[in-house]
Amino acid sequence: MASLLLTQRKKKGVREKQPIAYLFVFPYLLMFAIFIVIPVFAAIFLSFTYFDTVRAPSLVGFSNYITILTNDDIFMQYVIPNTLKYALIVGPGGYILSFLLAWMLAQLPHKLRTVLALIIYSPSLTAGITMSVLWKVIFAGDNSGYLNSVLLNLGLIVEPIIWLQSKEFLLTIMIVVTLWSSMGVGFLAMLAGILNVNQDMYEAGYIDGIRNKFQEMIYITIPSIKPQMLFGAVMAIVGTFSASGIGVALSGSNPTPQYAGQLIVNHIEYYGFFKYEMGYAAALSVILLLIVYAFSRFAFRLFGSKNE
């Protein structure tokens, strides 16, 4: 009888409310509110203030934003170009690379695939910054550094290059290091997605005139795994910006030498923790969040199923 009632209710779509649900979500929501929602709103509020952590914040309207856009030479000359270059190569570049790798791995038998996938995934376990020791030795500036020693031996350079302090190379090194460790959760999601595409789809596709692997990828694989593609894209965007403090970790100073590897994240920390201009730093944070959001919206536009 009871089960009959339940199915009836379900058919009508009027299942009763279950207030006990609030108990289940409460611990998560509490932590979510304290450490994610409130900080975001606090950043938005502080971005309209002048706040030096000693006196209470005083409202200053849009002046922080105006200063950032019109008066912050370092931001306009170095931070924005660096951030864009870094984000465009590591974000979409790393994303396309991880999709192609996942796709190629899916064409291999299970054991071989598992080993290769593990190798490609494992650098992401190192989470960039803690492993900067490794890169510091490889790129060490004297002739004991690995790269210098190899290049000296090959006769490609005559003098050791101080890689991590150099204006020309720091940003490139940051991009290489981040790409190295960027085949993470998104890569695994896309790999799992590709492996789970219904095999009949391919068979049907070949009957319908698909002729090669490339067409197969474009017309069958990608449309079938759109949700995983979107998840992977969001993870790539977030990962790119989360790892972007790496310039300071590699060069050992904030600001980075001649601002060569200065990204928004470093600019925020510099103003917040070195100059104690919290309002200004908060305005920079808001801009960063907006950039991330804009990138993600673009990903949703490409792969999302909902119309917005």
Add this chain to the structure above:
Amino acid sequence: MKKQKFQATKINPKRFHPSQIRYLILIFPVALFMLLPLLYIFNHAFKPLEELFYYPPRFLVEQPTFANFTRLFKVTGTSGIPMSRYLFNSIIVTVLILIASVIISTMAGYALSKLNFKFKKVINEINTIALMFVGIAVVIPRYLIVEKLGLIDNFFVHVLPYLAVPVGLFLVKQFIDQIPNELIDACRVDGANDWQIYTKIILPLIKPAIATIVILSFQSVWNSADTSTTYINDDSLKTFAFYMNTLTTGATGVAGQGMAAAASLIMFLPNLIIFIVMQSKVMDTMAHSGIK
């Protein structure tokens, strides 16, 4: 003929076929690029002092020794705190976070997937937006909040900020969505309450998703020195990842490099082992990771 060609190049093949060689040729250089730095760390960590001094430097270790590890364990920082203390802190923090975050996100995941309440849709949507959240962007307001809560130099500041992980909840919720509602309705008919359904039905069925949160949380916590640098001034409360960072910035010089490599290996290996043990479960969860 056409049919045969399709068979040869299909996705997820059962065995090796020559047509796969072209993919191997492309994947191999990438895999090598990914692997070399890790091999390097591994070799460097086991090099005796004289091999660390070799010029030109050699990639492979010739006479492996644990000397770097023993020196690492003996050395104490400027504050006189032994390394074992940092390691102990890290282990406690990591264990606490893993247990708490699994409980918190599976409970929330159950409610957001299977229970019916007013704000369910809104919360799910907000959580999907929060997937895009970049924690590093709000270091400053977070610091101010932690300060207001009186958590500076409190051990729990290591734990609390890591408990709400939108990606973790998202994956768990997607995984619970796969469990048929009929199963839960049937349990209700048999008189089970929500707590019983959660502990007896849901938790055993979502082990792969739990394994995935464990791995994600472990990675972010074990590797992170941020909490120690930002919120903790008391050296005895800092973690191993922080200690590692001081080693790499402070102890330059060749002997320091050997120790730093040994320390990196200690950081990296637990991650790798846990992932290898749980990788099939993670792949299982990832199959349901799509954002629809």
